[in-house]
Amino acid sequence: MREEAGGLVIAVGPEGRTRWPLTHFDRDTFLYFPDPEMPTRPSAAQFRIGPDGVAAAVEIENFAGNGWGTLTRIGR
Numbered sequence: 001m002r003e004e005a006g007g008l009v010i011a012v013g014p015e016g017r018t019r020w021p022l023t024h025f026d027r028d029t030f031l032y033f034p035d036p037e038m039p040t041r042p043s044a045a046q047f048r049i050g051p052d053g054v055a056a057a058v059e060i061e062n063f064a065g066n067g068w069g070t071l072t073r074i075g076r
Contacts, residue, residue, distance in 0.1 A: 001022075001045075001058060001071075002016070004019075004021075007021055007022065008021070008022040008030065009021050009022065010022065010032060010045065010060065020032035020033065020034050022045055025044070028046060028047040028048070028049060028055075029044055029045070029046050029047075030044070030045045030046075030047075031043070031044055031045075032044075032045060034062050035062075043060075043061040043062040044059075044061045045058055045059070045060050045061065046058065046059045046061075050073075054073075055073060056072065056073050057070055057071060057072040057073060058070070058071050
């Protein structure tokens with residue numbers, strides 16, 4: 001995840017070349033569209049907020065099936 005042009009983006013792959021902008025959906029859930037063959041089918045990124053009000057983890061839906069979907073914050 002990174003901030004670009006005032007919004008959130010999932011950046012993956014070598015040097016983060018593949019980017020999916022996140023669109024706010026509801027509360028801590030954002031949508032993105034990772035499949036160019038199905039451009040209207042969204043996936044979700046669900047943030048888990050810690051007791052300090054800061055994102056402690058994010059679940060990235062289209063990576064979850066491989067066991068790679070949860071990214072946990074290690075430090076700040």
